[in-house]
Amino acid sequence: MSVRIGNKKLFGLPTLLLVAMLVAPTAQAQDDITVSVTLDRNSIGLDEQALLQVEVSGSSQDLPKPHIPSLPAFEIYSQGRSSNISIVNGVVSSSVTYRYLVIPRKPGEFPIDQIAVVHNNKRYKGNVVTLKVLNRGSSAADDLNERAVGAEGESKDYFLEAVVDNKNPFVNEQVTLTLKFYIAVQYYGSAELTEPTTTGFWNEVLGNKAPYYQRINNRRYKVIERKYALFPTQTGELTIGRATIRATVAGKRKRSRDPFGAFGFDDFFGRGVEARASSRPLRVNVRPIPQENRPPDFTGTIGRFNISAKANKQQVELNQPVTLTIRISGTGNIKSVAEPALPELDEFRIYRASSSEEVSQQNDKLGGAKLFEEVFIPRVPGDLEIPGLSFNYFDPEQERFRVVSTKPIRIRVTAPEGYNSDSPVPYLPPGMTIDSRAHDIRHIKADLGKMQPVGRMPLLTIGFLLFNAVPILALIGSIMIRRRREKLAANTGLARARGAAKIARKRMAQARALARVETLGEFYAEIYRALTSYIADKLDISPHGLTTDSIRRILNQRSTPEGLTDAVTGIITTCDYARFAPTSLSQSDIDQTLKDCEKVIVRMEEVRFG
Amino acid sequence: MAKLLVIWLSVMLMAAALVVPPASAQSDEFAMANSFYEDKDFASAIRLYHSILDRGKESATLHFNLANAYFKSGDLGHAVLYYTKAQRLAPADEDIAFNLDFAKQFSRVQMEGVQLNPIRTFFETLVRPYQLQQLGWITSALFFMLLGALTVRISLDHGTSWLRIVTAVSLVILVAAGSLTTFKYRHDFLTPRAVIISEESPVYTGASEQSEIELHGAPGLIVEILSESDGFLNVLFENKRRGWIKTDLVARI
Numbered sequence: 001m002s003v004r005i006g007n008k009k010l011f012g013l014p015t016l017l018l019v020a021m022l023v024a025p026t027a028q029a030q031d032d033i034t035v036s037v038t039l040d041r042n043s044i045g046l047d048e049q050a051l052l053q054v055e056v057s058g059s060s061q062d063l064p065k066p067h068i069p070s071l072p073a074f075e076i077y078s079q080g081r082s083s084n085i086s087i088v089n090g091v092v093s094s095s096v097t098y099r100y101l102v103i104p105r106k107p108g109e110f111p112i113d114q115i116a117v118v119h120n121n122k123r124y125k126g127n128v129v130t131l132k133v134l135n136r137g138s139s140a141a142d143d144l145n146e147r148a149v150g151a152e153g154e155s156k157d158y159f160l161e162a163v164v165d166n167k168n169p170f171v172n173e174q175v176t177l178t179l180k181f182y183i184a185v186q187y188y189g190s191a192e193l194t195e196p197t198t199t200g201f202w203n204e205v206l207g208n209k210a211p212y213y214q215r216i217n218n219r220r221y222k223v224i225e226r227k228y229a230l231f232p233t234q235t236g237e238l239t240i241g242r243a244t245i246r247a248t249v250a251g252k253r254k255r256s257r258d259p260f261g262a263f264g265f266d267d268f269f270g271r272g273v274e275a276r277a278s279s280r281p282l283r284v285n286v287r288p289i290p291q292e293n294r295p296p297d298f299t300g301t302i303g304r305f306n307i308s309a310k311a312n313k314q315q316v317e318l319n320q321p322v323t324l325t326i327r328i329s330g331t332g333n334i335k336s337v338a339e340p341a342l343p344e345l346d347e348f349r350i351y352r353a354s355s356s357e358e359v360s361q362q363n364d365k366l367g368g369a370k371l372f373e374e375v376f377i378p379r380v381p382g383d384l385e386i387p388g389l390s391f392n393y394f395d396p397e398q399e400r401f402r403v404v405s406t407k408p409i410r411i412r413v414t415a416p417e418g419y420n421s422d423s424p425v426p427y428l429p430p431g432m433t434i435d436s437r438a439h440d441i442r443h444i445k446a447d448l449g450k451m452q453p454v455g456r457m458p459l460l461t462i463g464f465l466l467f468n469a470v471p472i473l474a475l476i477g478s479i480m481i482r483r484r485r486e487k488l489a490a491n492t493g494l495a496r497a498r499g500a501a502k503i504a505r506k507r508m509a510q511a512r513a514l515a516r517v518e519t520l521g522e523f524y525a526e527i528y529r530a531l532t533s534y535i536a537d538k539l540d541i542s543p544h545g546l547t548t549d550s551i552r553r554i555l556n557q558r559s560t561p562e563g564l565t566d567a568v569t570g571i572i573t574t575c576d577y578a579r580f581a582p583t584s585l586s587q588s589d590i591d592q593t594l595k596d597c598e599k600v601i602v603r604m605e606e607v608r609f610g
Numbered sequence: 611m612a613k614l615l616v617i618w619l620s621v622m623l624m625a626a627a628l629v630v631p632p633a634s635a636q637s638d639e640f641a642m643a644n645s646f647y648e649d650k651d652f653a654s655a656i657r658l659y660h661s662i663l664d665r666g667k668e669s670a671t672l673h674f675n676l677a678n679a680y681f682k683s684g685d686l687g688h689a690v691l692y693y694t695k696a697q698r699l700a701p702a703d704e705d706i707a708f709n710l711d712f713a714k715q716f717s718r719v720q721m722e723g724v725q726l727n728p729i730r731t732f733f734e735t736l737v738r739p740y741q742l743q744q745l746g747w748i749t750s751a752l753f754f755m756l757l758g759a760l761t762v763r764i765s766l767d768h769g770t771s772w773l774r775i776v777t778a779v780s781l782v783i784l785v786a787a788g789s790l791t792t793f794k795y796r797h798d799f800l801t802p803r804a805v806i807i808s809e810e811s812p813v814y815t816g817a818s819e820q821s822e823i824e825l826h827g828a829p830g831l832i833v834e835i836l837s838e839s840d841g842f843l844n845v846l847f848e849n850k851r852r853g854w855i856k857t858d859l860v861a862r863i
Contacts (some may be wrong), residue, residue, distance in 0.1 A: 355825070441712050442705040444647055444678050448640045449671040452699075454663065457799070459746040468750050471757030478764040 033058035035066060035126035037115050039102075041363045043132035045163060049212070050102045050131055051079070056117050056124075057095035061085075066098055066126070069114040073133070075103040104133040134165065148182065148216045155219050158183040160245050162196065162279035164230075165364075170287050171235050172302045172333055173396040176206070176364050177228040179243050179279060182214070182221040186250040188272045193226065196279065197241030200286075201230040202333070206361055229366040231333045232286040240282040248272035289394050293401055297341055301393040303332015303367065307340070309389055309406035311376075317414050318381050324374045326406070328391055331367035334359055339372050340391045347384045349377040381415035493540030497609065500537035504530050504601050511597070515590050523590060524578035527597050531572060534601060538609035548572050560607050567600050636662055644675065652683040670700035674709070681713055687807030687829030689713045691861050694805065694832065698798055698863075702739040717830035737794040745791040752787055756780035802835040804843065804860040811860075813853035817842035824853035833860065 040051040054066045068076055079099040086093055113128040150156050165176040206227040214223050232238055249272060305328050312323045328337050334357055342350055359368040378384055386409040395402050488495040507530035514523040535551060536543035548569050555565040574593055578585050643658035659676040677692035693710035700706060759777040811827035817839040833845035842854040
């Protein structure tokens with residue numbers, strides 16, 4: 001192919017292609033401008049305003065400004081612009097977003113079109129958007145003017161207004177409640193809001209909106225908005241209660257004697273007063289969902305929804321699970337979305353695994369997505385199909401029921417090696433094993449093993465408890481011994497008293513060894529020492545000063561058992577007698593004295609000497 | 611009087627001999643159950659294993675074989691239940707651990723989003739091979755050693771350096787062993803658990819069938835029991851999801 005003038009060949013095909021390639025991007029660059037028009041909401045009240053955004057994008061660095069046509073139904077004010085440049089894979093693209101405040105003049109539904117830009121003598125038109133201006137549910141301008149006037153005709157510094165976007169909703173249809181705090185004076189700190197009562201509604205806070213200014217009765221008010229999504233749960237007339245807001249605002253300026261007051265220092269130092277404003281209660285008439293044309297499996301979901309389904313596998317082995325994720329998304333009370341009915345399928349065992357929600361909001365409308373996970377386990381091999389699933393809901397705008405469905409999903413089910421359809425045992429596919437050799441559970445054991453009582457609490461055995469008790473007892477014992485030892489070391493008198501019996505027993509043992517006529521003198525001397533030392537140790541005194549009389553006196557002062565004093569003094573007298581006239585005593589006297597002394601020492605243990 | 615006592619004792623011994631079969635009888639019954647299993651008569655094997663259990667005695671092997679029989683008969687819930695019981699009695703047994711892991715793979719619902727607590731996992735790994743008795747006796751031996759060292763120190767009235775070292779080391783190891791024992795005790799005995807045994811096991815948001823269904827369980831899933839009310843158990847799944855399930859749909863471990 002070639003371009004000829006007469007017989008002269010001007011360009012060959014390769015040259016033409018080259019030129020085309022060089023020219024094409026330029027031509028494309030001239031045509032790639034797009035104008036996108038969006039509104040931040042689709043419907044507003046007469047006293048409200050919407051934000052119109054016009055995004056002009058393209059590869060040109062010098063994007064034109066859009067032309068806004070004359071719109072008789074609205075006042076349009078520019079709110080500035082923002083630009084963005086991006087470079088992806090060497091391709092430069094830029095966009096400029098122009099923002100306009102749209103204030104309605106009259107109620108109705110108005111298309112906003114003819115927004116366009118002109119670039120290189122070519123006109124690029126934006127998409128059409130429609131803004132619905134509601135008379136209902138919005139505080140009319142007159143009403144708002146009245147609200148801004150106080151009882152004495154003065155202009156209010158602040159007031160709280162509550163409006164709903166729909167006073168006749170269907171049950172479970174969203175009603176957007178907007179609280180508007182109008183304030184024309186300076187305020188300090190953050191306001192404290194008491195939320196309105198919303199009995200009969202399920203409510204969700206949509207959040208606070210960016211403050212803006214509005215002129216009422218020729219006074220400029222700052223408007224702070226807070227929005228709620230309310231879903232009526234019952235039919236009939238429902239009331240949204242008062243909301244109350246408290247804030248500290250600049251007080252009325254009085255004539256001040258303070259010389260600084262004239263220079264505005266009063267405000268500077270924040271002479272605030274507490275402001276309190278309440279909204280008026282609102283009544284909403286909730287309509288029931290119509291019975292006419294209602295599908296039999298309708299579950300009460302209201303809004304606008306879509307449904308999709310996706311399987312995580314297209315091909316599985318027999319008895320292997322396939323997870324089907326069903327996603328229902330749209331606007332409306334997503335939490336009330338019920339699970340779509342699943343068909344009874346002979347080829348599958350179906351189990352409902354879980355559900356989850358993703359709640360989101362768009363243009364003050366609550367919505368989101370609800371996901372249901374269903375597990376399908378194929379019973380038979382082959383090409384199986386999960387049929388389309390249907391979901392129905394009520395569309396409140398169209399006031400009719402709608403049905404949305406998913407497409408059927410095909411699953412190829414393969415029969416693995418070793419599959420036996422007659423086996424009552426659950427199939428054990430090789431892929432499900434823990435290691436490559438394992439195709440089955442490990443076999444039963446032949447040895448019964450050690451039997452023990454069912455449910456016996458381990459460690460609660462006598463042996464275990466004793467084993468733990470022994471060291472505790474040993475520790476307690478050693479602590480007691482140590483304390484006793486320390487006590488005795490600190491008190492010699494007590495130590496002597498405690499050791500008296502032991503020493504006496506030793507002396508008695510020595511006396512027993514001397515209990516013969518040949519050693520009569522030593523025997524009685526030992527008996528004497530045993531008795532006197534015992535009494536001296538008990539009283540923590542020297543034994544040398546003890547006489548028969550002093551011993552009698554000491555024992556009489558204590559509550560001694562009857563006859564003990566006489567027995568002690570009798571033995572001591574016998575000892576004295578034997579030591580000084582030993583020849584008259586026989587072996588029987590010695591034995592008798594030994595026995596008496598042993599008895600006396602035992603009896604004296606009962607006497608409290610201390 | 612002595613004669614009466616002898617007669618009474620004899621009667622009691624005879625009664626005990628009649629009521630409680632000797633170990634050999636249990637072994638015979640166990641062997642017979644095993645032979646039913648070998649013949650793939652799993653229902654008869656299960657019945658016989660249970661008859662041994664019903665006499666109030668258990669062993670890890672008995673639970674293991676019973677679990678195998680349940681698994682082979684297609685009852686995944688009871689299989690997991692008895693493998694778990696077997697593992698509690700013999701935590702180091704590899705066969706039990708293998709079969710339990712193997713069986714769990716057949717659960718139709720696999721827990722997703724399970725967030726493992728690293729500290730808990732660490733402790734579980736440490737104590738898994740040991741029985742509570744073993745940990746308890748080790749802790750007691752350390753306790754014995756520590757108190758013995760303290761007793762000697764108190765009795766001698768002065769502490770030698772080796773005695774101080776023994777005391778300090780015993781104390782440190784005792785704290786560690788005591789922590790592990792306590793963890794094992796809480797994990798195995800204080801925390802009530804159950805296994806879902808029913809094929810259809812809806813888990814509700816409240817203790818009533820009129821409540822919304824939170825999720826659907828499946829045989830073989832192990833849950834922790836949080837509370838009980840009106841024939842329903844408030845259960846916690848491994849992935850921390852919770853709900854109410856009817857008591858008769860689960861078996862307590």
